[in-house]
Amino acid sequence: MKGLVVSVLIALLVFGCTQQYAAPNAPQAPATTPAANSGLQAPPAAQASKATVGISGFAFNPASIEIAKGTTVTWTNKDSVPHSVTSDNGAFDTGIFQSGGEGSYTFNAPGTYAYHCSVHPSMKGTVVVK
Numbered sequence: 357m358k359g360l361v362v363s364v365l366i367a368l369l370v371f372g373c374t375q376q377y378a379a380p381n382a383p384q385a386p387a388t389t390p391a392a393n394s395g396l397q398a399p400p401a402a403q404a405s406k407a408t409v410g411i412s413g414f415a416f417n418p419a420s421i422e423i424a425k426g427t428t429v430t431w432t433n434k435d436s437v438p439h440s441v442t443s444d445n446g447a448f449d450t451g452i453f454q455s456g457g458e459g460s461y462t463f464n465a466p467g468t469y470a471y472h473c474s475v476h477p478s479m480k481g482t483v484v485v486k
């Protein structure tokens with residue numbers, strides 16, 4: 357009896373595996389272009405530059421940063437209260453994010469972007485995009 361149970365279990369295991377591998381009859385994506393071009397290293401479409409600004413002690417740190425256009429800036433809230441990163445002229449707004457949260461924005465146009473925290477307007481910072 358015990359041997360039968362083991363046999364059934366093995367049969368189930370084998371069947372389960374076989375079925376798993378045999379079942380997908382889905383059309384395979386044609387492995388054309390990526391493999392064919394594998395020798396060519398395409399240049400990164402856009403340099404996904406990143407920068408980070410911490411928020412602690414009710415201050416942006418660093419308060420002013422200079423970045424290349426196309427850079428995504430991420431602000432990380434290290435305080436115990438919510439903050440936001442809100443453009444002074446309405447160009448962008450991360451919305452309010454909680455302690456431990458973060459907000460980000462990608463700057464695609466050169467310029468000087470002054471911002472503040474909508475919860476604490478005395479908190480100010482600047483992003484200079486070259």
Ligand SMILES: [Cu+2]
Pocket residue numbers: 438439440473474475476479
């Ligand atoms: Cu704040």
